Amino acid sequence: MTQIATAQATSTAAPAAFFAKWADMATWPEWNNDTEWVRLDGPFAQGSTGTLKPKGGPKVGFVIEKLTDSEFVDVSELIGARLTFAHRVAVDGDRTTVTVTVSIDGPLRWLWTKVMGADLAESVQPDLDALVAEAEAVRV
Template sequence: MMTLGSATRISTAAPAAFFACWGDMAGWPEWNADTEWVRLDGPFAAGSTGVLKPKGGPKTKFVITELTDTVFTDVSLLMGARLTFHHTVAPTAEGGTEVAVTVTLAGPLARLWNVILGKGIAASLGRDLAALVRTAEGERGAEGAVAA
């Protein structure tokens, strides 16, 4: 397994606000600049599957492999590799949230996919996480309640 990159940000939004953003997959393009659209085929729950369309890339199937009150992990199923996005949230002592994402590649064709995707993903992680923080803070507020 190889790590493509990771990013961490501190936010005033509650952890629930991040799960609200992640669970609203149709809204991902608002904070993930590399995503054209996402469709989830079922509830936002571990084991659910879907399809996403990266900008300039082919449709990709994914599965939610872990979903708890502190972790959201989704795995994109590439030919010969698995691209894993592991997201975590943790409350801070100041009443905010530390949100982090780590992206890894595994499988027999991981090195090839790293050449194709690695630099782009590594370059966009910080930007997209900052946009997610703005979305969580702006649309759901510091307390994590979804705006009406």
């Protein structure tokens, strides 16, 4: 597995605020600058599938591989590779630390890393920062 990028931010928002934003996938383009649209086929639950359309790229299917009270992992199947976004929250007193890690695995991971790795690495922290601003505006 190859790690493409990781980002971390600390917030005053509760973990539930982040999960509310992640669950409302239709609004992802409001804080995720590289996303044109996202559609979830069912509930925000482990095993649910959906489709994401990155700006300037083809639409791609994904599955919510893991969903707990502290972690949300979605995986997109690419030709010859699996692109994983792992979102984790940890609470320390009145602060929430959010970490997003993007990784890729599979025989063609080298190709996909070359094609989109730099753009993903560049966008993860700004997208997380925008998500924090959105989550802090939510009262859960």
